[in-house]
Amino acid sequence: MASKFLTKEKGNAKLHTRKGHDMTWSCDKHGEPITFYCKQHKIPICHKCGTKAHQKPCELDDIEDVIFERRGNLEEKQPLIEETKLLLQKVESKINAVSSSSRKHLQTVNDKLQETFKDKLKDVKEREVNLIRVINEEADEEIRKINEKREKRIKDCNIDIEKEQTTIKERETKLLADTKTISDVVTKKINDLTNKNQHALNIMKNIESTITRINQHDETLVNEAPQVLASIDENLSLNVHQDVSVCLDRVQNKVDKVKFVEGEVGGEYYCRIDWYIGKWELVKSIHIPSFVDKPWVYGLISDDEICVEDGKNDMYITCISTEHTQKVIDGVSNMHFTSCAPIDSNVIVCGKRKWDSKGDRLDGAWTYMDEDITLYDRQWKMIRDISISRNEGGNSVYVDVDRDGMILAAQTYQSSIYVINPDDGKIVNTITMQGKKVLGEVQALSSGDIVVQTGLNKYTVISRSGEEKVVIHCDEWVESKCRVDKLTDTLYITYRVAGKTYAVDQVSRDGIIMARRIVEYVESDRPFCFSPCLVTPSGNLVVCDRRKLLLYKKKFSL
Incomplete structure (x- = not known):
């Protein structure tokens, strides 16, 4: 490899100027001047390199010739370089021109683009504002409607709640008035007994004072002692203390029976003060219009509405509070109602007795038909008919509603009681009595048990499995x-006492007669069979003398 020769100042070998150029050049390895150019290896070398490392096949040229040749080659290129330089300079000018023009044009395009997109963004923004305005307007309208609906619902809710609160307060006020009335009766009785007892006590104190006085003088003692002794015997014979004590026991016993009772009947809540044995007073007489021919009362559909059927099998509803009677169903000749009960505030169930006319039968007998039970809404539009198995001999179907809202249905002269779902009319259970048959109405107890009329004067309480729990019977209940x-x-229990006189007995579900003849009334001369004594959920009794409905209310008495 070639390098520059060392200078004189360094004190080294003397430098030789080469011809053809002004450079001093030496071999890096040997420190000698460059003299050759090896074409094979394409490197400049010194003499020693040429004699030692670059012999054949290497081809060596004199370094001066190589320098001259290459300088000539470079000089030959100079015009081309100059020409190229001129061309490049022109291109540079063009570059600058194109660059300037392009920059200006692109700036124009860019300005146009920015202006266009600025307009588009403005349009989009305006559309956004408009859409948001529309959305807000729609939302405001929806919110207004929702708020309006909410306010209406809140208002309706407030009205309903206020009505409920008013009803609750009215019920509370009435019950508190009832308890106060009872309390006043008890207080008056206790005050009377207290006065009676105090009067007797004062008499005894006076007698004691008299005895003390007459004992002070023998003459007074002899003269007045017989009268004092007679007074003592007379007052002691009255047994005031015993009478007062017995009366107090009776008061305590009657007060202890006073209870607050509550429950649901036909889906409605009722409550009252009851359980005590009181005095029933006639508080209202409701005239039955003359167009209700041969009236027969067979059930309640609410605390205020009584179902009445006439001799033409038309059904009427009499309102206790308004005393208004209205026909709700036109009767048919081959059907009449046997019983009814509210399932809830919207639905009523009715039991029927239906038969076909003598028809084609040669023996002239009646043929009894199906469709024994019908559900009605409160406008007395039929919802559905329900049929149970029709057995030979049965001609009437009686119904009631149990505590779970299920229909209880039974056919006379049969032993089965059907539990029916009113939603679909399907029988969900069949209760079979052992050794007894239905002879009249079936009624549900709140305990879940069932009261079945099994004789003219017999009522059997059975469990849901058909087991007999108690038979309620009295010889006086002939009819x-x-x-x-x-x-x-x-x-x-309503029964005929004698002639046209009827009475009502109060009986516990265990068969204990709690009170006899709590209500007595005489039927009018208007024909038809007698009606049962209805019990309203509020605790009142309603009987029918065939011309009037008589409403009785129980009053606490001692």
């Missing part, structure tokens, strides 16, 4: 009808 108080499970 009787029974109704159950749904809140207390108390039975009210």
Whole structure:
């Protein structure tokens, strides 16, 4: 490899100027001047390199010739370089021109682009504003409607709640008035007993004072002692202390029976003060219009509405509070109702007795038909008919509603009681009595048990499995009808006493007669069979003398 020779100042070998150029050049390896150019290896070398490392096949040229040749080659290129330089300079000018023009044009394009997209962004923004305005307007309208709907619902809710609160407060006020009335009766009785006892005590104190006085003088003692002794015997014979004590026990016993009772009947809540044995007073007489021919009362559909059927099998509803009677169903000649009960505030179930006319039968007998039960809404539009198995001999189907809202249905002269789902009319259970047959109405107790009329004067309480729990019977109930108080499970038995006089007995579900003849009334001369004594959920009794409905209310008495 070639390098520059060392200078004189360094004190080294003397430098030789080469011809053809002004450079001093030496071999890096040997420090000698460059003299050759090896074409094979394409490197400049010194003499020693040429004699030692670059012999054949290497081809060596004199370094001066190589330098001259290459300088000539370079000089030959100079015009081309100059020409190229001129061309490049022109291109540079063009570059600058194109660059300037392009820059200006692109700037124009860019300005146009920015202006266009600025307009588009403005349009989009305006559309956004418009859309948001529309959305807000729609949302505001929806919110207005929602708020309006909410306000209406809140208002309706407030009205409903206020009505409920008013009803609750009215019920509370009434019950508190009832308890106060009872309390006043008890207080008056206790005050009377207290006065009676105090009067007797004062008499005893006066007698003691008299005895003390007459004992002070023998003459007074002899003269007045017989009268004092007679007074003592007279007052002691009255047994005031015993009478007062017995009366207090009776008061305590009657007060202890006072209870607050509550429950649901036909889907409605009822409550009252009851369980005590009181005095039933006639508080209202409701005239039955003359167009209701041969009236027969067979059930309640609410605390205020009584179902009445006439001799033409038309059904009427009499409102206790308004005393208004209105026809709701036109009767047919081959069907009449046997019983009814509310399932809830919207639906009523009715039991029927239906038969076909003598028809083609040669023996002239009646043929009894299906469709024994019908569900009605409160406008007395039929919802559906329900049929149970029609057995030979059965001609009437009686119904009631149990505590779970299920229909209880039974056919006379049969032993089966059907539990029916009112939603679909399907029988969900069949209860079979052992050794007994249905002879009249079936009624549900709040306990889940069922009261079944199994004789003219017999009522059997059975469990849901058909097991007999108690038979309620009285020889005086020769011709009787029974109704159950749904809140207390108390039975009210209506029966003929003598002639046209009827009475009602109060009986517990265990068969204990709690009170005899709590209500007595005389039927009018208007014909038809007698009606049962109905028990309203509020605890009132309603009987029918064939011309009037008589409403009785129980009053606490001692």
